[in-house]
Amino acid sequence: MKFSKFGQKFTQPTGISQLMDDLGDALKSDQPVNMLGGGNPARIDAVNELFLQTYRELGNDNDTGEANSTSIISMANYSNPQGDAAFIEALVGFFNRHYDWNLTADNIALTNGSQNAFFFLFNLFGGAFVDEKNASSDKSILLPLTPEYIGYSDVHIEGQHFTAVLPHIEEVTHEGEEGFFKYRVDFEALESLPALTEGRIGAICCSRPTNPTGNVLTDEEMSRLAKIARRYEVPLIIDNAYGMPFPNIIYSDVTLNWDDNTILCFSLSKIGLPGVRTGVIVAAPEVIAAVSAMNAVVNLSPTRFGASIATPLVENDAIKDLSDNEIKPFYQQQAQTAVALLKNELGDYPLMIHKPEGAIFFWLWFKDLPITTLELYERLKEKGTLIVPSQYFFPGVDVSDYQHAHECIRMSIAADEDTLAKGIAVIGEVVRKLYDEA
Ligand code: PLP
Missing domain, CATH: 3.40.640.10 (Type I PLP-dependent aspartate aminotransferase-like (Major domain))
Structure with missing residues (x-):
């Protein structure tokens, strides 16, 4: 063949x-x-007990019988391409309650796992571009600190479009002990990258905490990256698969910010639900509309099962607890x-x-x-x-x-x-x- x-x-x-x-x-x-x-x-x-209990309740939460329960309704109906509306509403309330981001439903789309989100986003912002004057160019995703997540490597539909910066390696102590190091962003190298200064970067992306290293970019590093992204008019994509507020596998004292130039990607996988394949994107409405359109073509609608389990846990903050x-x-x-x-x-x-x-x-x-x-x-x-x-x-x-x-x-x-x-x-x-x- x-x-x-x-x-x-x-x-x-x-x-x-x-x-x-x-x-x-x-x-x-x-x-x-x-x-x-x-x-x-x-x-x-x-963790498993809470998911099982929630799962059982969803199958029995309607007086008129299991056939009208939340679980059957979510399994037996497509959502719209943006994703399960009840979960999106619950997430809007949750993020505004904890972070004051002033989100509306237009700021959130769901994907089939966050890997699916990276497939969409890296192809939206990396690859062949044509401008208003019909001039072609090629843009890449800037990874400000490698090593980075292996799953990014092959998602472009054609070729590979990454520009990466190697880290500064600093010897540090950990809980008073020697024998540790920490990667830091080499901003000098990053800011003088020809690809950046000549407009060949389509987005900046980092995972925080980072898979594979367990590094957490500091607030100062994040704010410098956000400024660079704004200066060059490209979005800053933050892969929050392990980050705040869920699953919150993060030990250093840092904060999570969002603004309309930031694309935050969350996942239900590392709270213990990798099989439900549910990712969450928080971004400006223009990005959400683009992701929804891609969802429509690739998935019709994203899976609703994880959304239905997570909705009550997001509504009552159990996911955070x-x-x-x-x-x-x-x-x-x-x-x-x-x-x-x-x-x-x-x-x-x-x-x-x-x-x-x-x-x-x-x-x-x-x-x-x-x-x-x-x-x-x-x-x-x-x-x-x-x-x-x-x-x-x-x-x-x-x-x-x-x-x-x-x-x-x-x-x-x-x-x-x-x-x-x-x-x-x-x-x-x-x-x-x-x-x-x-
Ligand atoms: N981002 C990072 C940093 C990851 O480690 C993973 C999975 O291991 C993903 C994204 C994708 O996860 P999922 O598609 O299960 O949400």
């Missing part, structure tokens, strides 16, 4: 798609696997455990941990490791432990001459404590041997 260029672009194997298949296969195998590779959120009992009192403390505890285990295994070796500031991952830097972390990935896999090597997390960067991009790994901390301990023990054993034999 012959596929179009579009078809070829989306079906060609990429390094990461092979790796993801590896992760999937490992889960299906009957060999025990220390799965520290995926992006699935943790299983947290209190759950995030603040269950989800955030859970991951904070996991982060403490992981630091202790890693220090125990590799405290005397050149391991540097990115300061854990949020999200569900650790980013480990093995300085001057004698092999690349792609090779390390293979060695760990042989011993039944799965992580993700760093080289895939640099969309828009040619990493062939950038050693740092071959010295890090992403490790999930969402696994149960036993898996975390076993996985880190294997990482310790393999990495110690590599350094000892060098």
